[in-house]
Amino acid sequence: MKIKTKPSLLAASVILACTPAIAKITDSTFPLQNGDPLVAEQWHLKNIGQTGFSQSTGTSGNDLDIDFTHLMGIKGRGITVSVIDSGVEIDHPDLRANVVAGSLNLGDGSDYPQDNNGHGTSVAGLIAATEANGLGGRGVAPHANIVGFNYLPNQTVGNWLVSHGLSEDFRQLDRFTDPRVFNQSYGSTPATPVVHNYVLNPWQELQDDVYRYITEESHWGRGSVYVKSAGNSFGTYNAYYQGVPILVLPYENNQFFNNQGLPFHNANIAPDNNNHWNLVVSALDAHGKLTSYSSVGSNVFVAAPGGEFGEAAPAMVTIDLQGCEAGSNVAGEHGNALHGGSELDPNCDYTGTMNGTSSAAPNTSGAIANIMSANHALDARSIRHILAQTARKTDENHPGVDLTFENADGELVTYNAIPSWQRNAAGYNFHQYYGFGAVDVDDAVYKALFTPVTPLPEQVITPWQTQIADAEIPDASLTGATSTLAFEQDVTVEAVQVKLNIDHTRLRDLAIELISPSGTRSVLMSARTGWLGTTEGGYTDTLMLSNHFYGETAQGEWQLKVIDTDKGNSFTVGYNASIGLVGFNRNNNADNGVLKDWSLRVIGH
Structure with missing residues (x-):
């Protein structure tokens, strides 16, 4: 069933101009009861x-x-x-x-x-x-x-x-x-x-x-x-393993529930x-x-x-x-x-x-x-x-999350896995925890x-644009795999979607970033996400969304970066009282992963 749409006749939107702050009502004027x-x-x-x-x-x-x-x-x-x-x-x-x-x-x-x-x-x-x-x-x-x-x-x-x-x-x-x-x-x-x-x-x-x-x-x-x-899955989540319900949790540095401060289920x-x-x-x-x-x-x-x-x-x-x-x-x-x-x-x-x-x-x-x-x-x-x-x-001093890990050469390196509050090129504040902020x-x-x-211009949803990358993702390295996509349409962003094809046998290791033509960096998928398995050996047409670029221009070069942040030191664990502990992602990937291709489309005007 395909439902056809037509442009809204009554679309109305406030202009982007700043608005004077309203006076705050004092406690005494607010009837609590x-x-x-x-x-x-x-x-x-x-x-x-x-x-x-x-x-x-x-x-x-x-x-x-x-x-x-x-x-x-x-x-x-x-x-x-x-x-x-x-x-x-x-x-x-x-x-x-x-x-x-x-x-x-x-x-x-x-x-x-x-x-x-x-x-x-x-x-x-x-x-x-x-x-x-x-x-x-x-x-x-x-x-x-x-x-x-x-x-x-x-x-x-x-x-x-x-x-x-x-x-x-x-x-x-x-x-x-x-x-x-x-x-x-x-x-x-x-x-x-x-x-x-x-x-x-x-x-x-x-x-x-x-x-x-x-x-x-x-x-x-x-x-x-x-x-x-x-x-509600920042620290743990529930799943099924061989028909048995399990609690899924992270395990790192010999500690259960340790995910280095990162969300366990994005x-x-x-x-x-x-x-x-x-x-x-x-x-x-x-x-x-x-x-x-x-x-x-x-x-x-x-x-x-x-x-x-x-x-x-x-x-x-x-x-x-x-x-x-x-x-x-x-x-x-x-x-x-x-x-x-x-x-x-x-x-x-x-x-x-x-x-x-x-x-x-x-x-x-x-x-x-x-x-x-x-x-x-x-x-x-x-x-x-x-x-x-x-x-x-809100929580305006939140520092984000830095992830320190041992790279493939045995050195300790630090990766800014969750940025602090950022102001994008269109002037909107954004945080991965809070979006644009508290309502x-x-x-x-x-x-x-x-x-x-004044009405916003009619909404545009661009066709998917695909970029072949075939870029190797080095194991446990800040270098990562990088691919650029030249986007020619002159569109103001309301949201961006990305579709990914990546070969990798330990997806929990991967951090995925999208960088806009204006230089705004958005973490689409944080490292240490607690996957139990993959699709055909990695990500297959996996969809991700970012609101981070709201108001920016889409025209120009977009950059996708995939970073492997672990050489097998962190794990995903499942637990059920009847079967005990079950380990997932226990072995590091034997071969480097590959960013095969990715597609991008813009929802905007």
């Missing part, structure tokens, strides 16, 4: 150093910066957000006022998307829990509409199409209640590279077409935004995450730093509060399944003071332990609903543009409201 007893502990809305019912505090100011927006009454009215998840308890007393027609149980066909887990209900609460009703807390966009789908327990192609914006007869209808924001707090952690090939896997093409169609053509050309969680691996139609979000803790678990990569667009686990450190305070026998908040003692039936929540209808990039995504979806409700004329690209312009540099709702809404708007 506002009729909702748990709002005072929702640090993601207003962080004043509270605990979120955990055993430690956050750091004041590290929140969504939403005071001005809510005091102006901009709270998502008229915008519908689709929660594609485990389901949504749409009759929850703190949610049902914002539920509109359109939810679907993908198992039995009814209009009640039964949630037997609670995950989707908590996600919906972060987006649009009702405000000032004397119950619980409130959502980031407490006047937004909600529809829900229990897609995760009912994963079929047809159910994916319906939950991601098509009607049951596979048409998108331009009703005001159709979603303009799709929240996807789910993901995959492939243990081997994914082949990106429309011929071998036509599902990839169909999925891409649907994302594009809904993003560009729904809502009379204003389109919709797909928000995607980056993943967010750029999963096909949903390197699809440029998805706005990928990493997770921040209550101190404005990367959480202990959040996946990261050059494909991350922004970061938002996700929290830790709600016992030793704050998580999210949000809706839970009703009752003390369902969801995450159940009867009994717990390390989170809200749990177990507390005075503030005697019926266990709320939770203080929701976390993950599963939380960062709905916080971003709620933020987007507010921006859209501030200016309904803005199209989907305009929203992304505003987020890129207004994202706040700043007030600055984004101010720009949507008061900045003159």
